[in-house]
Amino acid sequence: xTLVLGIETSCDETGAAVVENGRRILSNVVASQxxxxxxxxxxxxxxxxRQHILTIVPVIQQAMRDANxxxxxxxxxxxxxxxxxxxxxxxxxxxxxxxxxxxxxxxxGVNHIEAHVYANWLVPTxxxxxxxxxxxxxxxxxxxPAPEPQFPLVALIVSGGHTELLLxxxxxxxxxxxxTIDDAAGEAFDKVARLLGLGFPGxxxxxxxxxxxxxxxxQFPRAWLKGTYDSxxxxxxxxxxxxxxxxxxxxxxxxxxxxxKLVSSQTPxxxxxxxxxxxxxxxxAAVVDVLVEKTRQAAEATKAKQVLLAGGVAANALLRKEMTxxxxxxxxxxxxxxxxxxxxxxxxxxGYFRFMRGERAGRDLDxxxxxxxxxxxxx
Amino acid sequence: xxxxxxxxxxDFISHSDTQTxxxxxxxxxLLRGGEVICLEGELGTGxxxxxxxxxxxxxxxxxxxxxxFTLIREYATAPARPKFxxxxxxxxxxxxxxxxxxxxxxxxxxxxxxxxxDRMGASTPEKRLEVRLxxxxxxxxxxxxxxxxxxHRRLLEAFRQSMFGAGEMGGxx
Numbered sequence: 238x239t240l241v242l243g244i245e246t247s248c249d250e251t252g253a254a255v256v257e258n259g260r261r262i263l264s265n266v267v268a269s270q271x272x273x274x275x276x277x278x279x280x281x282x283x284x285x286x287r288q289h290i291l292t293i294v295p296v297i298q299q300a301m302r303d304a305n306x307x308x309x310x311x312x313x314x315x316x317x318x319x320x321x322x323x324x325x326x327x328x329x330x331x332x333x334x335x336x337x338x339x340x341x342x343x344x345x346g347v348n349h350i351e352a353h354v355y356a357n358w359l360v361p362t363x364x365x366x367x368x369x370x371x372x373x374x375x376x377x378x379x380x381x382p383a384p385e386p387q388f389p390l391v392a393l394i395v396s397g398g399h400t401e402l403l404l405x406x407x408x409x410x411x412x413x414x415x416x417t418i419d420d421a422a423g424e425a426f427d428k429v430a431r432l433l434g435l436g437f438p439g440x441x442x443x444x445x446x447x448x449x450x451x452x453x454x455x456q457f458p459r460a461w462l463k464g465t466y467d468s469x470x471x472x473x474x475x476x477x478x479x480x481x482x483x484x485x486x487x488x489x490x491x492x493x494x495x496x497x498k499l500v501s502s503q504t505p506x507x508x509x510x511x512x513x514x515x516x517x518x519x520x521x522a523a524v525v526d527v528l529v530e531k532t533r534q535a536a537e538a539t540k541a542k543q544v545l546l547a548g549g550v551a552a553n554a555l556l557r558k559e560m561t562x563x564x565x566x567x568x569x570x571x572x573x574x575x576x577x578x579x580x581x582x583x584x585x586x587x588g589y590f591r592f593m594r595g596e597r598a599g600r601d602l603d604x605x606x607x608x609x610x611x612x613x614x615x616x
Numbered sequence: 617x618x619x620x621x622x623x624x625x626x627d628f629i630s631h632s633d634t635q636t637x638x639x640x641x642x643x644x645x646l647l648r649g650g651e652v653i654c655l656e657g658e659l660g661t662g663x664x665x666x667x668x669x670x671x672x673x674x675x676x677x678x679x680x681x682x683x684x685f686t687l688i689r690e691y692a693t694a695p696a697r698p699k700f701x702x703x704x705x706x707x708x709x710x711x712x713x714x715x716x717x718x719x720x721x722x723x724x725x726x727x728x729x730x731x732x733x734d735r736m737g738a739s740t741p742e743k744r745l746e747v748r749l750x751x752x753x754x755x756x757x758x759x760x761x762x763x764x765x766x767x768h769r770r771l772l773e774a775f776r777q778s779m780f781g782a783g784e785m786g787g788x789x
Contacts, residue, residue: 282687283716322686398686419664420682428659428684428706471682475660607690609678 239312240304241592242336243585244297246289246329247321247349248398251369252581253297255304255311259589260360260385264303265582268292268369271438286324293332296369300581308340315588318346318598319608320398326604334600345588346598348608349579350399351411353547354392355586356572358385386570391541393532395556396548397423397438402466402531403610404539408590413610414535415466422524423550425470429477429520433513440550443517447555450514452522455480459527466535468527477520484511521555529559536567544569551577624769626761626776629752636662636757639779640669646774647674649698650724650767652741654733657749662757663731666747667702670729674700683731687716698727705732743768 238257245252254265270288301307316333319326330346337344391414394401400417420428423440430439435446457476460469488510536544544564550556552574561569576582630636643653653670655663664682671680675694683689683704691700701721708716721728722741733740743765750758763772 416679417681418679419668420684424682424684432659467679471660471664478659606686 239589239592240306240310241313241315241345241585241589242297242300242311243347243581243583243588244293244314244316244329244333245349245352245579245581245584246293246325247317247319248325248579249285249288250579251289251292251296252579252584253293253300254581254585255300255306256359256582256585256589259355259586259593260358262359262582263306264300265580266296266300266303266369267580268296282322282324285322286328289325289328292369293328297332297336299369308336308342311340311342313343313345313588313592315345315347315584315592316598316602317349317352317584318602319349319605321349321604321606323604323606326606330602330604334602338600343592344598344600344602345591345596346602347584347587347591348610349584350394350401350610352583352587353394353396353577354403354405354545355583355590356547356576357392357545357570358586359572359576359582384568384570386545387542389539389541390543390545391532391536391539392545392547393528393551393560394548395422395528395546395550397421397427399423399548400468400470400528401610402535404535404541409594411610414539415468415531418462418467418469419471420469420474422468422470422528423548425474425524426550428474429517432478432481433511433516435513435517438549440553443521444553444555446514447518447521448514450512450516450518452518454512454515455519457519457523459523461527461530466531468531470524470527473520473523477516480516481511521553525553525556525559528556529563532560533564536564541567543567546571547577549578623773624763626772626779628759628761628779630662630757630759632755633662633665636665636759637669637672639759640666640671641673642669642778643775644670644673644727646771646778647698647727648724649727650722651698651727651771652722652744652768653727653729654736654740654744654746655729655731655749656734656746657757658751661749661751662759663749666749666759667729667731670727671700671702674698674727676700688718688721690721698725701726701728703728703730705730705735708732708735745771 241256243254249270251268255263257263270285314333314337316329318330333344389406392403392405398421400422402414403411404414405411426443427439430442435442458472460472462469532544544567551571557571630639655666657663668680671691674697676691683702684706687704689702693700745768746762748760752758761772763769
């Protein structure tokens with residue numbers, strides 16, 4: 238039995254989790270900062286790092302308590318060292334280094350993007366990560382044996398900062414097939430949500446509005462970027478903007494007014510003048526269409542056995558449904574929504590696999606805000 | 617159609633996103649480090665395209681993508697070229713700027729390109745090249761360049777010559 242403590246502070250969630258043998262979650266605690274950042278319509282770096290400093294120690298303590306383990310039980314500490322916000326990453330990396338040093342436990346550096354994929358290896362022993370301060374969870378049910386992902390596989394990682402298509406032939410063996418060339422998928426959701434006055438975070442807001450609209454109401458463009466596995470959502474965003482503007486022009490709002498409306502962080506709902514649910518549904522369909530088709534082509538070309546979804550946007554219900562339907566007979570694995578967004582359990586899982594390969598980070602492990610996939614942690 | 621307005625201004629109509637990118641790359645060829653380029657214009661007017669061109673022109677090899685989510689992205693460039701710092705203030709208000717740490721990058725080893733620079737209000741750098749982008753029609757965008765400060769005025773003059781071949785340098789680069 239190998240126990241790894243994972244620590245995640247790359248963006249706006251403070252997370253700690255204890256995972257057994259890379260797969261079984263013994264505890265998973267997340268302190269969300271989402272309410273703090275809502276007013277900015279996104280994550281604000283300085284506030285995020287200050288908040289991490291306040292919550293990191295209680296979060297780790299609760300993760301250790303929930304898992305009912307002691308420091309001497311731990312085999313390794315895994316920590317995200319990039320990519321992410323420098324100030325946020327620093328908090329997690331320094332706490333991890335201090336704990337590893339104080340308790341003489343090996344330290345493993347983990348790439349946040351690669352870790353997202355490992356949400357698919359996890360066997361949840363409870364439905365969702367525990368929020369900091371909530372009651373200790375009940376003793377875990379014996380986990381249902383989840384299928385372990387099979388290589389070669391294609392992984393689609395979609396979040397606010399990333400849209401990446403990877404080919405994985407083994408643990409630690411991957412090739413980047415494609416990525417966004419402009420806006421990340423999650424970023425497009427956030428920007429369009431803001432345009433439509435739907436608030437932050439954009440993913441859930443668009444999904445909710447879309448449930449009341451028709452995906453066929455508007456024909457928004459899809460950027461196919463033929464011959465590549467890259468994606469682009471900038472043109473789609475512009476098309477949505479033009480559509481919204483057309484409706485606003487019809488109702489004759491003065492230009493200055495419109496400008497304030499669209500750029501202000503407190504955008505008033507435009508529900509009465511613009512067919513928001515239809516636009517949301519048509520926009521969502523366009524994003525999903527491109528993501529699914531690119532993934533399907535990649536899976537076909539690489540003869541992948543499975544397709545794995547990961548990242549915050551993987552929580553989108555339409556994406557899950559379409560991916561499963563259109564990729565058949567290739568098996569599509571989708572982690573539970575709570576493991577798709579930033580949390581520390583996948584960090585601990587990837588940390589386990591790296592640890593078992595003999596990878597160790599030194600006490601000089603530094604953050605790398607622009608860490609790319611394929612870069613090994615500092616020796 | 618768009619006359620040269622005065623020596624501190626230059627107006628240009630781009631006919632495609634590819635052309636907007638190429639304009640950025642042309643400008644990048646003239647950058648030596650320490651320049652601040654402020655991009656203004658609403659969503660979908662080509663700010664990121666222009667920034668991508670600058671990145672390409674500075675020799676950034678990886679894709680330059682929108683930094684909206686992380687606010688600042690730093691890119692390695694070709695040897696001996698200044699670092700490329702790509703900033704996006706889309707989500708911010710003026711009050712948030714003091715905590716962003718932007719001034720750390722305002723030095724001769726960096727080229728700073730700021731999208732949504734009009735959000736900076738009173739903290740707008742005095743010396744800068746402003747690029748105002750506007751929507752003309754589905755494929756066309758207007759770009760107005762305005763230089764503030766002597767270094768940036770000289771930069772704009774060199775850019776004008778590289779674009780139109782006017783002045784003593786003559787010809788296309």
